Amino acid sequence: MEVSEFFLKLLVIIISAKFFAEVFSYLKLPSVLGEVIAGIIIGPSLFGFIQPEATFHLLAEIGILLLLFEVGLETDVGQIIKVGVQSTMVAITGVVAPFFLGFWLTYYIFDLALIPSLFVGGTMVATSIGITVRVLVDLKMQHTRVSKIVLGAAVLDDVIGVVILAVLYDFAVKGTVSIADTARILAFITAFLLLAPIIAKLFVPTLARLSSISRTKGMVPTLIVSMILGLAIISHKVGAPEILGSFAAGIALTRRFFLPLGATIEHYSHELAGKIEEGMKPIIELFVPIFFVMVGVSINFRVIDVGSSAFWNFALALTVIAIIGKLFSGLWVSGGWNKKLSTGIAMVPRGEVGLIFAEVGRRSNIFDDSIYAVIVFVVAFTTLLAPLALRYVMRDGE
């Protein structure tokens, strides 16, 4: 890509994202939906000006890391633990129900082969943590109890989604599943989730010291971005999604974070906390929308053969199952039906994770183009519908 072409495309991405985000915000709709729609408009579905190119994909990945960092920063671990049981039940149900319903529909009703059917089940699993979190923030609901439950569940869900992808892929290639391998991955991820925030926390005094003795400009953003990247890389190494690393980095820097050994770790100053917030805010604000635009760019509606009734039968049936499966998960939440429904809906968007699953399926010839198109439809529909439905259900506040 030429430099001037890159500049132009980047300009179109950030301007269209901002424009549609503002419009949606003005219409009292979640602005994240505007960003995804900007991507659909400038992407291959409509104008085709931006393709799912490697460079923008990489910038988008920085965006989602930064978003999860920001979410981590505002997460009160104590409260997450308090709703931990409910989160876990929501996550497990949100994995099991859509997986088996998706598999059942594909294998028994639509008569596909075993491996593609399992993969379709797999694409039903992972909630798009990015979409869910941004919608909650856009609706200013991020501090409600439902939000804590959903956040915990979405994180767990993402972990389970990655493990299922690994297991299914292994099964597709080798024809067997190694319980030992799966257990090892799960053990690594659990260890990482428990240790990462503590390690990151231990790094804070060094950060404070380096930032105070630094003779060059920009020490704080450089070190924070480095910490986010470093933990994302480690997270990937242990087999977990990279965003877990940046989430852990955020949690480590929460002011409300308490450790059992809290007394021995010098808590960092208000001044440093202010520097971190100030220093990261513009970077986060610049990169995060690129992620959501690229989600929209990745959804290519042109792969869908709108005239085919076979397509519509399968696509609509799978969409219903994708929604119902996740709505079940909300049943575990204590409180009124409103809370159960909100939780279920918040778990519905499949976003980028479903697309990754579909891409892996297509590239390894497990999916043909028609199944791929069905998945794209389900992902697009759940991603676009959930924010709207959530805004409708949650508008009374909680």
Add this chain to the structure above:
Amino acid sequence: MEVSEFFLKLLVIIISAKFFAEVFSYLKLPSVLGEVIAGIIIGPSLFGFIQPEATFHLLAEIGILLLLFEVGLETDVGQIIKVGVQSTMVAITGVVAPFFLGFWLTYYIFDLALIPSLFVGGTMVATSIGITVRVLVDLKMQHTRVSKIVLGAAVLDDVIGVVILAVLYDFAVKGTVSIADTARILAFITAFLLLAPIIAKLFVPTLARLSSISRTKGMVPTLIVSMILGLAIISHKVGAPEILGSFAAGIALTRRFFLPLGATIEHYSHELAGKIEEGMKPIIELFVPIFFVMVGVSINFRVIDVGSSAFWNFALALTVIAIIGKLFSGLWVSGGWNKKLSTGIAMVPRGEVGLIFAEVGRRSNIFDDSIYAVIVFVVAFTTLLAPLALRYVMRDGE
């Protein structure tokens, strides 16, 4: 490139840049030199961990845009105009002397063909505005008179460099030079330089208004980055270097900027100015070092055949000429020899512009590998030497 590989490489780039910048700063040397050396170390010259890859090259280009924006922001146009005549003379001498000396050496002494000799002359022309400006900032000399002269001269120099490249390339391909084409490019660039800051300035009230009515986060950094990218794209379209566009964007937002029609344009508030500074600072601090690291990565010392005496004869002769040619340019500066010398030295680093020239020469088979290696040596030597020499000459302050 895999996402995790991208994260790792990005981490290595920003951490090594920060580390060497700090070390150099501690040694009271310009930190920019540390960043270039970080690039040489992690690049193909030594560890080969980072190659001159497209993605990082593009991120580096954002870095140099942002640096020139920042420089523009701190530039007092009135003072630049005050030293305009001296700047212009410095720029012209800094183009003419190295071009003809380089051509003469290559054509008459080392007996190369006409086109390669002209191209070698061309690589001698353009001062690396990035290196020069950063060194002046690192040495806290950016507000001296010498700095104003050098800044104006380096900008002009860069424009002339691009025009010469276009003309020489045309000559190499077609065998003729169109005076009309050249004049048109020059006219476009001049018009752009005069109009761009005014257009950008007219955009400020819109910026202020949008930022105050915005319902989403991050309006200020988004609009500023968009403005920088937009002007860079226009700059490229009229045939000028892209950094001129971002420099113009910076100048437009200077608080000290005065227009003849200043009375009719509402000057923007202190509050907005604060938001712009706060919002852009971390983004600038994150991206700018990537540029200088990539300058180091682009300098591949391995292309140099250290055992060849032919190489050393040509490389050392050309280096001497590259330095002397630019030192001549300082003679126009009024004041003591110290000022003349500082100006001349500040114009010496060829950096990325020389490398672009060399790359164009190599790709179009005008340069063979041995001439290319000589140019790489000259670029590396002038880029690394000038900051050190400048620090030595300027240490007494001005």
